Amino acid sequence: MENLMLIIRLRGSAGSPWFIEEALETLRLKRVFNAMVYPDSSSLRGMLIKVQPYVTWGEVSEEGLSNLLKRLKPKGKSMEEALKSLGASDLDSLRVSILEGKLAFHKLDEEFKLPLTLHPPRGGFKGSVKKPFKDEGEFGYRGQKINELLKRMV
Template identity: 35%
Template sequence: MIAAIRVRGTVHVREPLERTMEYLKLDAPNALVLLPENESTKKMLKKVENYITWGEISVEVLAKLLEKRARIQGNKKLGQEQLKICNANSFLELAEKVMKDESYLKKLGVKKPLRMRPPRKGYGREGIKKSFSVGGALGYRGQAINDLIRRML
């Protein structure tokens, strides 16, 4: 499963890129969405890589993310009732089920996107205008996305 975070704002974004970010539900800076790992998703992420960062999320980080940031109807956090719907005893079990089958999020009614805080200690030394490979914040991160998400919780 891929976690994608919008890093840059909405000003002066070209129309095709803005539309692609709407499809991905990345409507504001620091918005996070969980996406399936398939070819069409990767092409969309590659198209808007100058505005977002993404990578593969781990089960432990996904469990913390669901516990602290996931919201259902009425802006309520996930609770024990929602865990019972999916036959899970903990958020870690729920995260494992979500990693196997993303439809659990729809079953629970989790709203997209997850609204995150700006990361503690910032995005990177080079800022939000350069790619991750040269020390910035944009583009593909791989497993390093987990560290960024922990700093944003």
């Protein structure tokens, strides 16, 4: 099982430099509260460091991934047809194949509408979106605690 990183955009683009916007578009996070899952790599980490004040990220758990998959919307066909074309019988088998690395979440866009849109967190943010997570803020790396935020946003 490889490490999967969940990335959620927290801030809008007003006043942000062009290279930040370009990196966010590469990560496919064009709007606030968009979320994507990518396999962990050094190039991904480099991009995350660049756009750190605009996103939060961490390792997604199995439960968090199954919560995310419930938000998938198929493109122009039923959910069953979309899952069959990927070789999955239901959302659980899709989750297992993503966790095992057989399917890449960010490459499911032929069958599903990506990126996923999330709600603002229930109960609001606990800190400021202008401070890093380690300083009691919201943006930046948060490790396993991304799953707690995700639970409030699904």
